Amino acid sequence: xxxxxxxxxxxxxxxxxxxxxxxxxxxxxxxxxxxxxxxxxxxxxxxxxxxxxxxxxxxxxxxxxxxxxxxxxxxxxxxxxxxxxxxxxxxxxxxx
Numbered sequence: 001x002x003x004x005x006x007x008x009x010x011x012x013x014x015x016x017x018x019x020x021x022x023x024x025x026x027x028x029x030x031x032x033x034x035x036x037x038x039x040x041x042x043x044x045x046x047x048x049x050x051x052x053x054x055x056x057x058x059x060x061x062x063x064x065x066x067x068x069x070x071x072x073x074x075x076x077x078x079x080x081x082x083x084x085x086x087x088x089x090x091x092x093x094x095x096x
Contacts, residue, residue, distance in 0.1 A: 021057070022047060025064065027043050031068075041074075047061050
């Protein structure tokens with residue numbers, strides 16, 4: 001019984017962790033998941049232009065922007081976005 005409930009619990013826990021993400025970040029993730037990286041890039045650039053973002057949100061948006069740029073076949077721009085993340089020691093950005 002508890003094994004059946006574990007996936008449901010993990011789903012709710014993941015949703016709760018991302019509940020505070022800005023709408024533009026959520027929409028950009030959805031656009032990239034739906035293979036529309038150009039839309040994700042536009043949304044993420046708009047989000048990053050706002051000045052009142054926490055460091056965690058800036059980091060997540062920058063990572064998503066780099067991944068979206070790669071998906072949109074713009075590797076040079078993606079490199080300029082991911083370079084500061086990689087230099088800060090972010091292991092996930094080094095994989096991009």
